[in-house]
Amino acid sequence: MPTFANSTQRFSDRVGDYVKFRPTYPREVVAFLHDTCGVELGARVADIGAGTGISAKLFLDAGHPVVAVEPNDAMRASADAWLASFDRFSSVAGTAEATTLDGASVDLVIAAQAFHWFDPVTARREFARILKPRGLVALMWNSRLLEGSPFLSGYETLLRHYSTDYQAVAERYGDDASMAAWFGDGFAHKGAFPNAQLLDFDGLKGRLMSSSYAPKAGHPNHEPMLAALRELFDRTACDGMVEFTYQTRVYVGHATA
Template sequence: MTDLRSTERFSDRVADYVRYRPDYPVAMLEWLQREYGVNPHWQVADIGAGTGISSKLFLDGGYRVTAVEPNEPMRLAAEQWLGDNERFRMVDGHATATGLNGASFDLVTVAQAFHWFDQQAARREFQRILKPAGLAAIIWNSRRLVGTPFLEGYEALLKTYGTDYTSVAERYGDEPQLRAWFGDGYLGMGRFDHGQQLDFDGVRGRLLSSSYAPRADQPQHEPMIHALRELFDRCAVNGRISFDYDTVIYVGALP
C-alpha cells in the first residue's frame, strides 16, 4: 500500500532507526531452521529491508542475503553497516518490482514492512522470484500494548500525539489475514518474547524512529517529548525501561 508515502516516510528518521529499533531474536531463526529446514545454503531475499536489521540476523547465521529497499537513505545506511560482508548485496527495488531474477531464492523475508505493501502485487512478485520449493516469512516486532504502566502509558501517548498512528497500527496483519494471504501454502506461525532495555535517550530515539511521531518542526513534538519524560520518570527502574515485544512470524509457500 502506498497511500501513506510508504517509501518516503522514514527518510528523515534513519539515524534514530539505526540506533534504537530492536533487532530480531536468534530463537526465531533457530525455529525456522528446526521447523522448516531453512539452512545457510538457502538464498535469502529480504524485501523492504530498511537499514538492514533483519538482514543482519541472517548474515550472522551464515546466510547469503540480497536486501531490497526503495528508500535511499535507509539503503545507504544498510550498505554502510553491512556492505563489507561479502554475503550481503543491496538492491534498489520495491516489493512489487524487486528487479531480482526469477526462481532465484529459497526464502523471501519481510520484516516490519509488509503492511506498507500492495500485498497482492507483492505476492505475485514473491512467487516470481522464489524457487519452486521456496518459502516466504512475514515478520513483525509487535510492541506490547498492555502489561506494565509504561507500555500502557506509551500507547496512550501515541494515540494522543501520533500524527497518523491509528491508521498505521491498523495495517499490521494478524493470523487470519496472513493465512488468507498465503492461501493453501500457509504452514504456520511462531511467537517469541523479545525486548529492549532503554534509558531515556533510547526511549526518545525509539519514539522518534516511528513514522507517526511528530517531527521537531511540528507543534505536537515538544508536548509529546515532555509527556514521554514524565512517563519515563514515573516508570523507570534504575534509569531504564523494559520495552517489550512479541516477535511474530508467519511462514508458508506461495503456490
C-alpha cells in the same frame, strides 16, 4: 484499508534514529525457520523492505547470503555501510512489487516490519516469481506489547494522543487472520518469540522518533509529546531504564501467483 502516499519515503528523515534505536529480532527466529520450517543452512535470502539492514544482519550472522531489496536510498545506503564487511551481502533498489531480482533466484523471502507497506496481491505475485520451487516466505513483526506494565500502557496512550497517523498504521500490521488469508493454502507455520529492549530516556526518545507516525520538530504535537514522554519515563523507570517489550511474530508459507 487506508492508503499512504509515497510510503517508501516515510523514513528518509528518521534513518539515524532507526539505526540506533530499533530492536533487532531474536536469533530464535532463524532457528525456527531452520528446525521447524525446513529452511536449509546457506539458503539465499531476499530481504524485502530491508531498511537499514537489521533483519538482513540476523540472517548474515547465521551464514545465509542475503540480498536486500530497499526503495529508500538513505536507508539502503545505511545498510550498505553497516553490512559492508559481509561478503554474502548485496543490495538493490527495488520494491516488494518490483524487486528487480531474477526469477527463481532465492530460497527464502523475508519481510521484517515492512509487509504492511506492500501491495499484498502484487507482492505475492512477485515473491512467487523470484522464489525457487518450494521456496518459502517468512513475514515477521516486532509487535510492541500494549499492556502488562504502567510503562507499556502509558506509552500506548501517549501514541494515541500525540501521533499523526498511529492508529491507521497499526491497523495495517498483520495478524493471524490476515496472514492466513494472504497465504491461503500455502500457509505452513507461525511462531512467536519474546523480545525486549532496555532503554534510558535518550534511547526511549530515539525509539519513539524512529516511528514514522511520531510528529517531528516543528509539528505542534512534537514538544508536548516529548514532555509527556519525559513524565512517563520519570514515573515508570526502574534504575534509570524502561523495558520496551515485544512479541516477535513470524508467519511462514508458500507464495502463489
